[in-house]
Structures are given as C-alpha cells and as structure tokens.
Amino acid sequence: MNKISIIIPVLNEAETIENLLFHLIDCSAIQNIAEIIVVDGGSTDGTIPIIKNLGLSIIVLNSDKGRAKQMNLGASEAKGSVLYFLHADSFPPNRYDQLILSAIQNDNTAGCFKMKFDSNHWWLKLASWFTQFNWQMCRGGDQSLFVTNSLFKNIGGFDENFTIYEDNDFIAKLYKRNQFVVLQDWLTTSSRRYVKQGIGKLQFHFLAIHLKKRLGASPENLNSYYLKHIASTNN
Template sequence: MPVKPLSISIIIPVLNEERHLGALLQFIRQSSSPDLVREIICVDGGSSDHTVDIAKKHGARVVHSEKGRAKQMNLGAQHAQSDVLYFLHADTFPPKDFDQLILNAIKNGHKTGCFRMKFDTQNPFLQCCAWFSRINHILCRGGDQSLFIKSSLFEKMGGFNETYTIYEDTELIQRLYRHTRFQVLPHDVVTSARKYNEVGWLRLQFHFAMIHLKHFTGAGPEELYRYYTEHITTKVHSSISKSA
C-alpha cells in the first residue's frame, strides 16, 4: 500500500495584523511548494482592520476565534488537515524552503522542533540575544522561533494551555522538551523587533527574562499576565500615545 505523502498546515494567529500579514503570506507562497504546504490557516481573534480581507486575498483560509493566541492556535489545529502543523507568528518570516526542511526533520524522526531566530535589525544587543536561539535548551526557546509538530503529537500533548494569555508557546515547548526529542533546525526565521522598538530593547529583554524566571519559580498564568500587562503592555500604549 503506498505511503501517504506528508504535508504541512501553517497556522497563523492574527489580530489587527494588516501591516505585516500580506507580506508574510506572499513570502510563504514564494518560499515553499504547494505540494508540501497543504493550507495556510489564519485564525482571527476579532480584527477591526483589514486583516481578514488580506488573508483571503492571498489565498489563506480564515477561521474566526475568540481572542487569545492559545485558543486561536488550538482552533486552527482542529481545522488543519495535514500530518504536520507549523505555528507561525504574523511578523515572523521562515527561511526559504522551510517546508522541505521541516518535512526532512520529520522523516528523520524529529516529531517537533523550531528554527533559529534573527531580528530584522542590526542592533548588536538583539543580534547577541538571537544568537542563543541556536542552543537546544528550553531557556533559549520562544514562540518567535516558530514551532513545527506532528499533529498526532500535538493532540497527545493536549495542545496549547488556554489558561495562558501570554507565554503559551514556551509553556507547550517546555512540555515537549520533557516528553520528546526537540530539534532546533540550523536555519533562521527573521522576526520583527517592533515591540523592542516600542518598549525599549533593554527594558523589554529584562521583563521577558523576569517572566521566564517567574514561570520557572512557580508563577501561574494569571501572575505572568499581570506582570506582562503592568510592565510591557502599558509601555507599548505609552509609546504609541507619544508618537501619535
């Protein structure tokens, strides 16, 4: 009996991403094969801009969801039809031929993993921070590095923990490290440094480190969200207000 060829479902949680989504979807089409990428699913959390229209224009499938990346990505996984799920942020560009790289890793026995990461900036501090993404250790992981995973494993792990309003990527990856052989592929995604520009690169990296520390010392999802809201979200809103 012939073996069913593997394919990938790309799942992108979106919320008011009209500035970035079109360029990403166009890049995906140009950097992958339609024989390998079965579908692109944009899971919208209630956008008030043109995000949904842009997704449809570029041939993506749109699924509507409650706001919250964990909920959005879980819903996208429920709608996905492929053997391999690839979770990608709307402002992160995967490497060329990422689809073939992912499927090669799957065929070599790696059920889950990510890519290394670079920022779209020449800031030496952020370049140094991104360098550590090549190290295969949980402390060096984050959602901006994207995540590929066999759909059967994703289901077995219970998907993303929806009690986490933030940190949902890292929480799942931590569970994957405990139960699987997580792989870091030697190619780079390029992610936006926009939040670092809004908050301040040193300040934001410090607060991200504090969130990591709080989680590792037992803080729950509500405490992490309170810290994020107080120290990061308010800074972003303040920065936007000053520039308006």
C-alpha cells in the first residue's frame, strides 16, 4: 500500500505552521500518511517550540539553510513510497491524500494541485487561473509537489546548487520525462509576500528570474539577483 511522506521545509514560520499541521491531519486519513517531516533551516522565531508543544507525532529535522538541502534531507529520512513537498504557507485541498494516491494509482508518478491565492486581487486571481493548465511555465513550488520516492531518487533529488528556483529546476526534469500531472483541486497559498513587497514589483522580479534561467543563468547568478531584489526587502 502506498503511503505519503509529507516534507515541509521551514525557516521562521511560527505564523503559519500550527494551522498547517492541523490542516494536514484534519484533511487526510491517517492510514494514508507515513509521516509528516518538518525540516528546519535555522528558525529563530519559535517555529520549532510551537511544533513540539502541539503534542503531535511530527518528525523535526535540523538542516543547513536552503530549501533544496532541507527537502533532500527530509526525503532521505522518508519512509513513504510517495513524497509530498509542501511550503509552510500552502494549504492543500480536503482529502489531498486520496487525490494524490489516486493519481499515483493511475500511473501519474509526479504532479501538483492547481493553486489560488488567499487574495481577491485581480492579478493574483489571473495568475491562479493559469495554474490549472499542465504547462511548465505555470509551475512553482508553492503549488506543492508529489513524486514517487523511486522517481525522486532516480532523478537525484533537488540540485543543492540552487538556493532559489530549486523547485522549478526539479519540475523541469519531470517534464522532460513526461512525468507530471496537475490535479484539478484547489490548493490555497498565502499572498503575504506580494502584499508586503508589492504585487507588480515581486511578479516582475520572479519573471526576471524565470527569464534569466531560460537564458542560461547559473544558480549563483539567480541567487545573487534574488538576494539583491527580493530577499533584501524581506528584512
């Protein structure tokens, strides 16, 4: 029987982690979940104490900072035949476990859900609408990602040279193998970064990163751009 290992990389997610963990438990059947693994990249805001005080059977791992490193570490400890990578502010649909396992049973070895933001802003609603299509350009890590453990290992996991764009790099490898499906149920993700930094500004920089990658930019170049134009405004 296939079981799902949920892997959540976190860094200072005290604001959302409790709600997410209860959501994951409430919206799934316990027999379908092998474990929930939270991989911390060095939180200083109380994220880990919050998790440990919930009284839930959550595996907490400590990792070097970087989502690729964190997710690879979580995958290395996972016991499930299906890996489900999830951002801490993305909430999958009710019965997400059954939807994923049904897709796996139908020979879909990797995929995501279509995604909507928790905002009524017209641009974010438009961006959400495009995620229903199975086009590589419409993909992103905030849509979550499920993949069989065997396929993940066969590809070699996430490229740890990337400190930004690691999700898209891995998804591109799945598309090259024609191994991707978009499940037509809504995952809801936070618009907090857009609200904080400005929708137009942040979308411009994300599109610039996509374009740079398509033009052959190195992981180091992408990270430098991210640090200069996006991460610096988070402080």
